[in-house]
Amino acid sequence: MLKTTISEVYKYVDQEVKIGAWVANKRSSGKIAFLQLRDGTGFIQGVVVKSDVPEEVFQAAKAVTQESSVYITGKIQKDERSPFGYEMLVTGIEVIQAAVDYPITPKEHGTEFLMDHRHLWLRSRRQHAIMKIRNEIIRATYEFFNEQGFVKVDPPILTGSSAEGGSELFATKYFDEDAYLSQSGQLHLEAAAMALGKVFSFGPTFRAEKSKTRRHLIEFWMIEPEMAFYDHEDNLKVQEEYVSHIVQSVLKNCELELKTLGRDTSKLEQIKAPFPRITYDEAIKFLHEKGFDDVQWGDDLGAPHETAIAESYDKPVFITHYPTSLKAFYMQPDPNREEVVLCADLIAPEGYGEIIGGSERIHDYELMKQRIEENNLDLDTYKWYLELRKYGSVPHSGFGLGLERTVAWISGVEHVRETIPFPRLINRLYP
Template sequence: MKKITIQEMPKHLGETVKIGAWLANKRSSGKIAFLQLRDGSGFVQGVVVKADDEDMFLTAKGLHQETSMYIIGEVTEDSRSSFGYELQVKGIEVIAEATDYPITPKEHGTEFLMDHRHLWLRSKKQHANMKVRNEVIRATYEFLNDRGFTKIDSPILTASSPEGTSELFHTKYFDQDAFLSQSGQLYLEAGAMALGNVFSFGPTFRAEKSKTRRHLIEFWMLEFEMAFVEQDESLEMQEQYLTYVVQSALKNCKLELEVLGRDLSKLEKIQGEFPRISYDDAITFLNEQGFDDIKWGDDFGSPHETAIANHYDLPVFIKNYPTAIKPFYMQAHPDRDDVVLCADLIAPEGYGEIIGGSERVWDYDLLKARIAEHGLDPEAYAWYLDLRKYGSVPHSGFGLGLERTVAWITGSEHVRETIPFPRLLNRIYP
């Protein structure tokens, strides 16, 4: 008898198979028991009929939530379920009995669920979130590999801040000071000078005391750097990339998105060619919409980003922010000295910035001056300056916050549900 996963069931219609599963839930009448089964690959209903085997029926009725077992049954079609199949159970072999499982089908508070995150991951919606997260990662690798990108692993421990901020986690590196990385970008620039188009994917850390639904202390960043690429070319790559992963999620995770109640029409519109507006025009738009709290030179807050993106009902690029509010490494605008060649991509529906990128300063003297202007230690950035001394070229890059992007794709209320074990201002357990 073939042992399969729930996900493989459509390939075995009419066959009797064996599946290792946990009991997610159950209900029964006097004659039939319906077992909601999960195995990590998916969820399916198992039907146990009393008339077929009374002892097995009694076993089924006595099972507790999250008991593990091997289930033997025939795969049949079920047009009433979103999965489209169910299992006519012919045998149950209990592996490990579970009793008093703390997360029952009733409503639980968020803090309780977060305290039991190691178990909450088993629920249908959290399972769906993790499946979509995995698909975004898989599609990213596929997209970049098809376009000749090389993965570069940047260090997590660094001697300085890529963006010159104080929102860093400090640690001791033997007898030196070190910080947990907030970005691998500077190292990716070195990689781009060696390998052309490169990317990294790993955890990043921000010691930012924020409690909003958009923020995590530890999150995963996808970062991309491209040699001989200027800013407008980078924006085209960002459009192509985001369209690719969204459409891949629609194609390969439609069932999971439906479980999460996502409005698929919102995602079906993501086809590239995103609106592009200047920072100047964004300020004008916000003032016209009654946002009197923001003026030229200010950074945008959540309400401002939401208003802009919802106006277009699509992701929108906001281009050319003021030099004073952006990091030292961004290339100056060719016609203005008060803005830089950069763009943030803002997602609609209140999810905020999901991509930030820029063309990088590639002139040695300008970069050296920028480092001094920002009060940074030139010695700490000597290696970064070397990249401009030896064969410098125009280059651009961008970073995408994975959890915030997955939250937007899935329609999740909070980014904490899009990472297996979130680290928040008040949470480092479990």
């Protein structure tokens, strides 16, 4: 018997095949049973007609329980009514393991219940679709940066200092000295860029931030490119081309998943470079015109402010040239206006907030030393980072894209907890 997967059945129309699967759901009448089957690659309906199969096969179809594992054989045929386009006329069922009292039933469940059973919730059609979109974004990320001549570099997760200079760090002991879980691989990637030109990383980052918003996770994944000889303008072009690439890749390769989630793809079809840009000054003026009198020049922009700005555009929008006081110590000041830096946050449409933060980095030794001291950072700890400005320093830029927020935006999911297999939140370290 030919063995295949659900995603490959289109190759075997009118042929009999064998698939290893789980029974996601079922319904039956006196003469026919419908089995909703999944195997990780996709979902397909298995139709068991009593008159066409031995009695024991039909009885097995009626008795099989939700999430039981099976080997199922049958003939593949096209089905225009199915979102997948195919169904299986079942001829045989072999139960591998019969599941009893599966906790997640087709009825409604509360969020906490589903989060407690995240290891099982991942099996649902909705979660399957989100994870497939996440995977496509990752695949397209490697494709984009490889085609652009970037080298993948893996910065350390255990570090002796903070990339941002902040206090939201997870501390641990590294034998007899203090260490921290990485907030960002940026500083080490700058060193790699001085050796390899254009580099990027993809890995986990950690923020001990006591936030409960739908946009925040304690552990999340970031894509972080760093580029030697790239200025602020060059940096923005890479960002908009990269985001355009991943959105169009999802539209092309995840049509069924987007349909499963009910995503309005017309909004995604507009996401093509170039993206609109406004300065921080213009953002403050705009917010005042919209009645946000609570925010003044020098204040950071919160979620309501970002959403109000994003609603004026049908593409992601760059907010550039933030005040120096709001941003990290390593950002290059505007040569024409030192109170602002050459940076940008990329705000996604539809209320999803910032998905990218980036900047041109300071490349002058004396200025970087001054900024380290002004931010009360230990010069010895940052000695190696400062030395990058001592031995062949060049203008360079980079950015970081938060994967989970990007998955949420592209897939249309409200909360980032659904965009990572096992979310880590303030109150959740299980499962």
